[in-house]
Amino acid sequence: MEKPKVATASLAGCFGCHMSVLDIDERILKLVELIRFDKSPINDIKEFTGRCLVGLIEGGCCNDENVHVLRNFREHCDILISLGDCAVNGGVPAMRNGIPLRECLEEAYLNGPTVYNPKKIIPNDKEIPLCLDKVYPCHHVVKIDYFLPGCPPSADTIWETLVALLNNKPLDLPYELIKYD
Amino acid sequence: MGQTIKFTIDGTEVNGRPGQTIMEAADEAGVYIPRLCYLKELTPHGSCRVCTVIVNGRPQTACTQPIADGMTVENNTPELLEHRKNLVDMLFVEGNHFCMFCEKSGNCELQAMAYRLGILAPKYPFMFPTCEVDASHPDIFIDRNRCILCGRCVQASKDLDGKHVFDFVGRGVHKKIAVDAEAKLVDTDADVRDKAAEVCPVGAILKKHIGFSVPIGKRLYDQKPIGSEIEEKKMTKVKS
């Protein structure tokens, strides 16, 4: 039987949650016995090769490309998981949510105390995704099936979750594994 | 010792004394009723509603309801668990609670309550309000993004410190904590030794210069759920 596939993506995140996936240490050997990674930065597969059982999403949606990727994941994955605080509630990037977009860009590229930008250019290449009016948690954009909070969620949390889901068991995390920091 | 009042919580008999609230009697008996705004030293505020229990069939807050003989209290029921989760969810989406960079994380009662209730993410959409931060005071800062309007600082300042540094202004969703000045805490008589600077259940009022002093793993709620200290009382009682 073909192994179930798992895809991952990092949207407006710091890759810390992906690091935490790798933090499962030697269990990763067991994991690759159980699953095959599809689209993911871990193996650098850029496009979905087919339907996946699980999609792990790190980070919230801060720009239009994030939304595009997230919706693509929703369409390809049976189970979609918000992995980590940024996916769950926007996290650090969402600190900008009370501030108008133009002000954010000006602070970042022109007015910030550490900015060196003699030509006063706010980057605006057509390759650069457009920011959203605010940073959206993933479940504000698509349906999310499971949430794993934490910054990052611990390797044990990720492991327990994947094992439960792959074995069709209910996800019931013990107290020690529910953390928001 | 005076008269004993007998009542039940989830079918178990509890003895209390006249004048006690359900919360006080339950605490002494080692029965934990989840709560957020309540603090032993202060007059119960009854605003968070997390300690809602069913008393003789009617919802009441355990922190404000006096005990009476023969009263039946339901505390640990699936319905109440659901209501409590909903209340905690509401508090999370109403503010901007970013635990990952909050100094209070690990010692925060709101976070701990969410852990205890097994909340992985709030079921309501986040509101992302715009809130004011006040870092004007040399020793204390206010981050209204995290305030849950429990009123502890208001009362502590008034009743324990003999001041009136804080009060509520506005109503409804616009209700917030204000200070006794045109705008800034530094213009009030707030002092870092005030009780009011200590009682915040979340990271809305914090003392400066001491952030992150306790390592992860040793913070208040890292190992044991909030309320364990009360439940452990019962365990010791049973053992002895």
Place this chain on the structure above:
Amino acid sequence: MNKDIEKIVKQVCESNGQNKTKMMNIVTSLQERLGGLSGDVMDLIAKQTKVHRVEVESIVSFYSFLSKTPKGKIVIRLCNDIVDKMQGGEAVRKAFCDELGVKIGGTTPDGNMTLEETPCIGMCDQAPAALVNDVVFTYLSTDKAREIVRELKKHGDPKKIPHRLGDGNNAHDLVRSMVHNGIRKKGPVIFSDYEAESGLKKALAMSPVEVIREVKIARLRGRGGAGFPTGMKWEFTRGAEGTQKFVICNADEGEPGTFKDRVILTEKYDLLFEGMTIGGYAIGSDTGILYLRGEYLYLKAFLEEMLEDRRKKGLLGKDILHKKGFHFDIHIQIGAGAYICGEETSLISSCEGLRGDPKTRPPFPAQKGYLGCPTTVNNVETFCCVARIMDRGATWFAEIGSKGSPSTKLLSVSGDCSGPGVYEFPFGIKVRDLLKEVGAEDVQAVLIGGPSGQIIGPSDFERTICYDDLPTGGSIVIFNQERNILEVVKEYMDFFVEESCGYCTPCRVGNVLLRNGIENIIEGKGEPKDLDYLKELGESVKVTSRCGLGQTSPNPVLTTLKNFRGVYEKLVKKDEKGFQPTFDAKRAVGDAEKVAGRASVHY
């Protein structure tokens, strides 16, 4: 600070004895005279009344008629109740905005006039209506709106704007209002002819305990909506420890669609004052307070004159009607725009000069109410009933109406019907009969008891209005087949969001979530699962809220989910792709497209 302002503040504080419990009088009076309560003014009030400045700010920021930022000398408050909107209120709003050149909330550049919206001002039977300072304008049209603004620009005095006077005491020299009473049906209890003070005379011939017993035998229940047995309330208050006790009349009728107390205050004030006096006698109190909603300020001078008249007649003051030792007087406390103050403990807070936050119960007002003293708070209509019970006897009273709900009830009827106004019906009237009587045809829904009551459809029209079936404080609003029920629900949820005091979590947050959920469904962004979501959320708000506001505010949602399920089901649709219909990518990227000057390649 400007010396003149300083003088005014000091003068107002001093005339209120620099007493912090008179804070409502101080701040409302200064708001009127100064147009706003700036930081400096609050500082000075605090100093004068020996409280902290933040306490003053706490109050000023609570009531919608008070403000820190200055408002114009003239404040136009347009009623934004759904009934007003149904009668063309939107066009009137637009006419005001155009003519003034400001948006809602705005003040004209010369600082003279401010335009605001306000919830139900108790004129639903003569909507659209507005308050211009304390002057009420009814049956507004776009032409009238423009005329009002033009007149105000000319002379700046709302009282000088020509208007026809209303009927009865609305034409009294101290009222001179265009409001009309609209008494459509007189019943035997409130609107019947009676011999003035005969109830009071008979009460004073009995002992206070006998008076209470009579009220209990009559099985009188509170007419404000909650229906607590009045006799029992009085018995508790009488029995409570305390030398000083208070009688408070709740004339803060703020439930959208209610206006029957306004008519009592205008025409049956004597019956009301008589009832309050009997209350004072029964519980052993020498002080009555009439808490009058800020919207009815236009009646204050008149009512004060009527109280003075009673003093002259020996009906108030010392040894009333020569009853040795029975002293009782009544004063008026004005509110400042807060629906929550109709909740009895909030009302007490407001009387004490505090924010209108409900108080923790227990202790109940009967034990510890106004200023910590035993207090009974009763509705306007309830007091009138008491006077009638004393006059005609408990048996007479109890024989009218239905078995569990004795006597009559005043109903304020508005919305889609040919006869909006006040009706006095015996309890137990069928909704269908009521609709016929008021000239309502093609009815889709009826709101019984205001938004905190229930919205029912035709399948419930055989039910009866009484405490045991469809209770109501009096508000009946009728919606015909053309109305969008979910818009109605949303309007009412907007109202609760606006009026929640914010003290407790479920009411403060939950109502916003309910409102947003309804809005999503109206906009076609709802999914079938949202109906369960709204129901669960509504239940949590009801069960866990601290006072009556939150315990009933989900009712518009919950009762329509039950009675108009089909309306919801037609609008919701599952998103098959698993996307959130509430997320609008195009809108979310709009700001960036503007800033960057290019279109999104994705949306």
